[in-house]
Amino acid sequence: MKIIGPDYLVFGVDDVDACVQYLTDYGLKPRDVDEAGGYLEALDGTGILIRRRDDPRLPAAMETASTLRETVYGVADEATLQAIEAELSKDRSVTRGEDGVLRTVDDLGFALGFQISCRRPLDLPGEISNAPGARASRPLNSLGASEEMPALPRSLSHVVYFVPDHARGEAFYARLGFVCTDRFIDVGPFLRPAGTEDHHTLFLIQTPPFMKGIEHFTFHMGGPTEVMLAGTRFVEKGYESFWGPGRHQLGSNWFWYFNSPMGCHVEYDADMDLHDDSWTARTAPPGADSSQYFLFHYQEKWAPGGPPPKH
Numbered sequence: 001m002k003i004i005g006p007d008y009l010v011f012g013v014d015d016v017d018a019c020v021q022y023l024t025d026y027g028l029k030p031r032d033v034d035e036a037g038g039y040l041e042a043l044d045g046t047g048i049l050i051r052r053r054d055d056p057r058l059p060a061a062m063e064t065a066s067t068l069r070e071t072v073y074g075v076a077d078e079a080t081l082q083a084i085e086a087e088l089s090k091d092r093s094v095t096r097g098e099d100g101v102l103r104t105v106d107d108l109g110f111a112l113g114f115q116i117s118c119r120r121p122l123d124l125p126g127e128i129s130n131a132p133g134a135r136a137s138r139p140l141n142s143l144g145a146s147e148e149m150p151a152l153p154r155s156l157s158h159v160v161y162f163v164p165d166h167a168r169g170e171a172f173y174a175r176l177g178f179v180c181t182d183r184f185i186d187v188g189p190f191l192r193p194a195g196t197e198d199h200h201t202l203f204l205i206q207t208p209p210f211m212k213g214i215e216h217f218t219f220h221m222g223g224p225t226e227v228m229l230a231g232t233r234f235v236e237k238g239y240e241s242f243w244g245p246g247r248h249q250l251g252s253n254w255f256w257y258f259n260s261p262m263g264c265h266v267e268y269d270a271d272m273d274l275h276d277d278s279w280t281a282r283t284a285p286p287g288a289d290s291s292q293y294f295l296f297h298y299q300e301k302w303a304p305g306g307p308p309p310k311h
């Protein structure tokens with residue numbers, strides 16, 4: 001089953017305008033958005049669908065306060081859709097909507113959809129750097145950073161769920177071909193479906209049942225400079241940094257997390273490790289020392305000659 005990763009996430013929210021503004025400022029482009037919400041997309045067409053909490057078009061809400069209403073995965077081909085339908089029809093209802101999306105609910109109560117992926121192929125350079133000893137990579141007279149660099153989200157990377165039973169969740173997603181790339185002991189697995197090499201497109205975190213829902217989602221950026229630029233611009237617009245910038249250990253992805261009006265965290269990430277089936281999953285104890293190699297803290301811009309920098 002060639003599941004690539006989440007194509008889009010669906011939220012039912014209290015304040016549509018605040019969420020649309022937030023995601024626009026984050027860097028997504030509104031498409032078909034009106035006062036009832038709509039779709040905001042990254043450069044490759046993956047995105048976030050915002051609707052009012054009581055919108056009848058939404059799948060049912062979970063029994064918790066989570067605003068996540070559906071995770072819609074992109075798959076490579078019709079054969080994968082049929083394989084998913086055949087596997088999950090064994091023990092649950094699976095429907096195919098007019099929008100072509102195959103819909104069901106996982107063993108933990110998360111609404112899922114599957115569609116032929118909406119991802120448009122991207123032809124963009126990744127961040128390149130010059131280093132002594134390495135062949136010159138960034139061309140002469142080409143700037144590594146500038147105020148004009150767009151630093152826009154490229155592609156929906158991963159979603160993280162708070163779950164009441166991570167083993168049950170892992171067993172369900174294994175039926176769809178997700179494998180564990182790494183694991184935090186007694187917390188949960190990082191899961192990679194068969195249609196991608198990304199370290200994870202889904203991470204499960206064990207929590208008490210009342211917390212069940214989405215913890216965060218993130219879009220891939222072009223590199224660490226774009227994470228820093230986009231995050232700095234987001235802070236300067238007034239949004240609240242939650243964690244970062246820094247670099248994770250499992251997955252090696254650069255990260256910067258922010259609070260959001262969807263009630264979950266929203267991340268920028270870049271340069272995640274890629275894996276294939278020759279990789280052996282690592283295990284690590286949860287905690288600060290195993291969650292990042294380093295962690296920075298945003299400070300207001302400063303220059304020598306000015307008043308002492310604020311801490």
Ligand SMILES: [Fe+2]
Binds near residue numbers: 267
């Ligand atoms: Fe993340």
